Amino acid sequence: MNFAKAERISLKLHPELNERWVQELIASDPNILGLGALVLRDKERTQPRAGRLDLLLQHAETKRRYEVEVQLGPTDETHIIRTIEYWDIERKRYPQYEHCAVLVAEDITSRFLNVVSLFNGAIPLIALQMQALKVGDHTTLVFTKVMDEMSRGLVDEDEDAEATPADRSYWEKQGTKVTVQLADQLLSMVREIDASLELKYNKFYIGLWRSGQPFNFVIFRPKKKHIRVEIRLPRTEEVDAKVEQSGIEVLDYDETYQSYRLSVVADDLVKHRDLLMELLRAAYQGRM
Known part of the structure; x- marks a missing residue:
């Protein structure tokens, strides 16, 4: 079996590959994000007085929707704000669905990861670090979940002596x-x-x-x-x-x-x- 070494490339600095290319790849096959069996509901979705949401995805079986914002290079304050703002708009417009914000960037620094983690628990938020790799004549994307949404426990599953007992x-x-x-x-x-x-x-x-x-x-x-x-x-x-x-x-x-x-x-x-x-x-x- 032949081994081919992968070369990491920067999409932000690439002369041809851009954010639109990334969006189209995800739109054509949302499963590459590794978030389950997702389908595309919309892309470049206009938000009232707030720009455009990159991608709106939905789980194929449940009513769970994912508001996805992509950024090349390192994430920054505006990326975080956009991601949360679009999530908030969509959940208010369509409360019959569950909603989760998804932040995608090539570089999510520890500083911004700490900032984003402050929202987790109050806001269902997933952070995915995206790597572009060149293998021979081919380019592929690898998405790594660096922060998952805080899972909610079962009703009072941490119940112990502090719980109020009855009979x-x-x-x-x-x-x-x-x-x-x-x-x-x-x-x-x-x-x-x-x-x-x-x-x-x-x-x-x-x-x-x-x-x-x-x-x-x-x-x-x-x-x-x-x-x-x-x-x-x-x-x-x-x-x-x-x-x-x-x-x-x-x-x-x-x-x-x-x-x-x-x-x-x-x-x-x-x-x-x-x-x-x-x-x-x-x-x-x-x-x-």
Whole structure:
């Protein structure tokens, strides 16, 4: 096998390759960014009183959108500001989607990485360092994720002695014994997946407990006439369709905790048991 040494080149100083060339490459195959199965929604997207967004990408299955700003050479203050500004405009214009800002540059210095990291957590932000490499007569781009968005934990997954505990009687007073008993039936279902799971009563929800630690891939909130079941799963059109067609009442999808919030009554545990088990199993496997 022949070895060919790659030569790193500067796109900013290159006489022919420019930012438009980079944009066209990403637009033709967004997967080269390494952010998953993305499709192009728009490029050079006009922003009200704020210039043009380089690329708007969207995950092929979910409603997650990526606002991508490309800069040749090192990143600077204006690049960071543009990236965040365009992200903010798009999320306000289209709140039905999740949005993530993506900053792409040939050189992301430690100084600016520190600055950008200050926004992370408050703003979903990804920084990609782009390298242009010449191998023989060919040029390729390599994207390296130097900062990922801060992942949100499960609901109270860091719960410990500081959590506000409750007990079964507390929830029976808040709702009814009947809806609290639905939590027992749901526990029996999740125990078919993992026999070690137990209910953990807290003042704001009933979670799951495994080996002395929270394991909240699903949580329960008993109400007067139903129990609210919050199943942590990425939103997809397939799951949306299955839940809607089943007849289970869907309250909404919680984007913050990536959870389907369902209003469940006793009949649902019989009529729609197979679907509920499928969702619970997928959420459990996603946690593993």
